Amino acid sequence: MVSSTIVLLLLCAKVGKALATCNPGKTTCVTEDLLHMITRAVPTINDSNSKTDLERRPTFFASLKASQQTLYDIKDIVKFDDAKINIGGGYDSTTGIFTAPRNGIYIFSCTIVAVGGGDVQFQLNKNDQFYTGGYATKTNYGGQTVYSIVEVMTGDKVYIKHRTGSLQKVSGNHHSTFSGYLLSK
Structure with a gap:
């Protein structure tokens, strides 16, 4: 865990140096602006509170077993x-719903694989809204x-749901x- 955090921090330091050549706010630099925001949100090794903040930062990863x-x-x-990771206890694997334990800007990722030959229409919802x-x-x-990237308040619910009324099958086996995870407050 410590070694992966150090690698991430070193990568962020390199990205931060590369961003110095970009003019923030330009249309062509939207990706660079987003990367700059992310690098500012990641605490540095010299930050005395960074370890405790990272340990408390709500994070989850779950797969369809x-x-x-x-x-x-x-x-x-x-x-x-x-649920392989569930720091903060926000994800409920019996319901499929993440309930935010803290306010902030979160990044959510969802990979859906359809069972062979089929398709799956899905959506990320926040509090029952598309x-x-x-x-x-x-x-x-x-x-x-x-x-x-979603701004949520404590108690907000985020989940993945079916987007159509027709029968569709999601592939499991951890695919x-x-x-x-909480990106920033």
Whole structure:
């Protein structure tokens, strides 16, 4: 864990140096502006509070362990049933819902893989409202990953749900995943 944190910090330091040549705010530098925001949010090794803040920062990663989940209805939530990381206890693998333990800007990532030959239409919801959508294609085990940056308040609920009323199957065996972490306050 410590070595991966050091590698991330060194990478961020290199990115920060590369950003010095970009003019912030220019349309061509949107990606660089986003990277600059992320590097400012990552605490440095010299920050005496960085370790405790990182240990408390809500973070989760869950995958669909079952071989597949069949979605029948537009109300169906994908239940990523194997929470490998759940710092802060915000993710509930029985419901598939992340409940924010702290206010802040979070990054969520979802990868959905469709069972061979099928497709899956899905969406990320915040408090029962559509936030962003995705579509795993009809190719043989086609998949899609969607990243979302979301401002949430304590108690807000974020989850992945079915986007259509037709029967669709999500591939499991740890191919489909849902994760999130607090980026900044």
